[in-house]
Amino acid sequence: MAPSGLRQCIRDVSPYLILLLSISTLGPLQFGFHLAELNAPQDVISCRVRVPASSRFASAWATLTSYTTKPATVTTSSLPDCIPMDDAQFAVVSSMFTLGGFAGALASGPVSSSRGRLLAMQLTSLFFVIGSLIETLGASIFMMALGRVFSGVGAGATTVIVPLYISEVAPPRERGTFGAMTQISINVGILITQTLGYFLSHDSAWRWVLGAGVIIAATQGLGLLVVPESPAWLAAHGNVSQAKRTLQRIRGKHYDIGEETATWHSDAVATPEEEALLGDGEAAAALPGAATAGGKSTRHLGFFEVIRDPFYRPALIAAVGVMSVQQLCGVNSIIMYSVSLLRDLLPINSAVLTIIISAINLITTVACSPLPDKLGRKTCLLLSIAGQGASALVLALSIIFEAKILSAIMVLCFVASFAVGLGPVPFMLASELVGQEAVGATQSACLGANYIATFLVAQFFPIINVALNNWLGGAGWVYFIFTALAVLSGLFVQWRVPETKGKRNADEVWGRTRRID
Template identity: 25%
Template structure:
């Protein structure tokens, strides 16, 4: 059972690898193809454009083909996209290859958590979903370390192509995964679902009870689009999910993930130091994510979000100030790096994992698939906007002003969290739904 869940969570690892790998390769791609910063922005953001498209189609795909087959298609696209990136003979080809990689990531980020939720027993379901989130941050760290190893030779093709190897392992492992029992029951294949659950649970009594529970749940049909058109309260929850995902991206976190070496270059570091500090960003991201897992059910969502947005606003504000006054000595360099790492801690302990949690909690059952699909699509679109504008902001707006802008946005998010975000700690999904549909203000639907 654990092996099945961990293997499915490896989809998160591939997601993290794809996010992180482009960061260290950019300067070498730019040198070989002699392209502008604007073209680099398109190379970076093409992946997010593909992911948005992939996520849109993943709902239909996972329902029609099944969760396992959708993950298989995602793994094949991931391998093909990685090798295509490594072989790219022009910037335009590289943009297309990154788009294909994005399709794979969009499919995987929708399907893998869904599959995990459906095959994991209730007692470890939360831990398995958390494992998926942790695998994303681990993938980013491994990509940064891989980039650092290849940076000595400047071989960006190996940087982008090497991630096909874990993709191939994931593809092979998928053939040993069972189909989702919930999907099998959705397709009327009750006996097959019982066989899978017997393999996963090992207790016939539990199997019969779970089959009955799933069949009872399947009687609640999804009709999110009609609800969205007809029910103003549901439109509020969808709007909140969309807003939360936009907030997550406009914290500036993925600016650091995609452009860390460039940021460290602007602090005065040489290429070798840029790559090692980028690896430090990845390690900090992994370790700080564990803070959220430890505190979310003790302190609640809103206190952690308040702390996270405050830390991020301070961290980026100080980085902007240091860049504004000039970073001359070694001590000033280290201090600025420390403030950037503080920002990473703020994100990884709060908005990183908690936004996804809140987006699923605030959607009513009959419209949950639609609501989560809207917020996930928003995540990728705003992610693309961030990736496609950062270098332009640096050149046109200035280094200090760009970081101050993101610091100001984090300060605004503190106010938005107070006015609109509910505290859902210890509240059942059913109670949240009753409060939402009863017309309570959004920030009070968790009471």
């Protein structure tokens, strides 16, 4: 950002806005937290290894647990130190998170449209609290899986609601910059849970890792008591005066909000973010953007209308395909299973490496956030896929031939490559590949494809990994599959995904004339 742009950004951002963003982005943070929470303590939770508390933390742990174990009426002895699970059972527990996320993502759009962004965020924090409590107190596979479902519902909903809320409270000139906060918060959550897992993966201490989710969710729930409803949502539902007061408070006493509020009336024009993230035609019609500038209503198409129409089908295939590619290239094989997968294969403790991976993921995401606007969406996707494919190939070979240092480097390159394009770009494409009449249905399809692909990796990766290792001997064979998927993904992006950088609308992207129904 240029110095003048930076100064303008500082002038546009009030301390109150920073507070709102800090509280709201605790939602995406919890998405990352729950996505990776079982990674570090996997072997301890599933009773595969018995890890005593290290001498560094043993006395502190003994002091802490003594307060909960001495009274006969308040004891943790009823909770087992671990829950016996094989690879398939553990995969089921892990993948339940993605099924909950699928449901939460689909349900959150209509709720946030009809009842407001604030209530929807409060409901997500409630789901996070319930899910974390069930997981923390879980004494069986069923309870752990049930907790993961509740946490997943909250995570799926927050990926829809929080980016929408941020887009509606952030200054218009800085919406792109603040939009990156969602992905950054997810990576912060991953880093937190991996770090906690490193220190608390022993005895029954892993329950404190899961219990930390209760604290984060409760903190967000309390923080939301001071968060106002989205001004855009208030205006769209007829409360323009309150919307203006809220926006003035967010912007600051001396900020001129006239330009932002000029379209707050019945025929206002909607932002692409609102229609793309909500995915609900009737609900979106109530927002600024349900009508054209001339006041003519825009018809919103359903999913089956879009998929049957050859006019929209290429865009739907491109957007859904890229969202699936994001997960099928295998990044969550590292985020969710790296500690167990890489144990005894690398020259350093796999839990330490996982913390380093999470830190690099965060740093790379921040550093690469300007690239899609500079290099182009398609270029970033191809660079990212090539990086992950090459890293997966070298990782497989280095594990097979026991080149441990090279394996560690390739794991880091594998994750860093994700941040170049596959991390941020898929979430941009739906609103850039189709017109506003079809963007809601397309975004819903993309979101569903993403969670299905995440479920496939979470459920079947550990099973296939063990099967290949037993069949072929050694380890690392599964990453040849990710190499092949990367090749196929690169071909798909090259042939089916157009460049959207610098294009004003979907018709310019596809080089066609707008059809008038």
